Amino acid sequence: MNHMTDTIGLDRGLAQLSDLAPKGYALGLHVRFASAHLLIQTYDPRWTEMYSERGYMLADPTVFWGFGNDGAIRWSEIDLPDPHDILGKARSFGMAYGLAVALGPTASRTIGGFARDDREFDDDEISRIQEIVGELHEASTPPEQLTPAQRMALRLIAQGNRHAEAAAFLGISESALKARLRSARERLFVRTTAEAIQRAQEYKLL
Numbered sequence: 001m002n003h004m005t006d007t008i009g010l011d012r013g014l015a016q017l018s019d020l021a022p023k024g025y026a027l028g029l030h031v032r033f034a035s036a037h038l039l040i041q042t043y044d045p046r047w048t049e050m051y052s053e054r055g056y057m058l059a060d061p062t063v064f065w066g067f068g069n070d071g072a073i074r075w076s077e078i079d080l081p082d083p084h085d086i087l088g089k090a091r092s093f094g095m096a097y098g099l100a101v102a103l104g105p106t107a108s109r110t111i112g113g114f115a116r117d118d119r120e121f122d123d124d125e126i127s128r129i130q131e132i133v134g135e136l137h138e139a140s141t142p143p144e145q146l147t148p149a150q151r152m153a154l155r156l157i158a159q160g161n162r163h164a165e166a167a168a169f170l171g172i173s174e175s176a177l178k179a180r181l182r183s184a185r186e187r188l189f190v191r192t193t194a195e196a197i198q199r200a201q202e203y204k205l206l
Helices: 007-020 045-053 061-068 086-091 123-139 148-158 163-170 174-188 193-202
Strands: 025-032 035-041 071-074 097-103 109-116
Touching: 007 025, 007 123, 025 123, 045 086, 061 086, 061 097, 061 109, 071 123, 097 123, 109 123, 148 163, 148 174, 148 193, 163 174, 174 193
Parallel strands: none
Antiparallel strands: 025 035, 025 109, 071 097, 097 109
16 A cells, blocks of 8 residues: 555554554644644643643654654654653653654655653554555645646635535536535545635645
């Protein structure tokens, strides 16, 4: 399975990561301008909340490592300053052992952190996690373009038209319009049309 080109494949890969990282993970796919195309977090919600409230991402040694290196490394092997003792605080949420994984070009990095509470990740687990993250990175690559039909449908909704109005303008049925919007959402890996419009605008596809 090299190319997981659908959301089912994405979900399957994410489920496998949950099995491999019993204390959760945070995976930012295609990080551009400090925000991820897709961000999935399964850590303890209390930790996630504290992490974002205190702006730990800006000082997290595992994230620093991820921006400067390719591959995988156990948290215990990262030799970078941790002035806020982020890894120490993570331990109090059961994230005693961890793994950082990073790949992709500088302009579109994928960086992940994976945790367990019982032992270090072994080499086989590290290889498997790297493989899955690589597949997810490929599968979630932002599209270079939308089809003209997808673009027009999104643009009309973005301008405030209702489905019936947009369909009438295009001379198609409402169900055909909805099919175009659905295919645009799938292509952009989002669940709602509003998110699709926002993402398409971010990537200058409209």
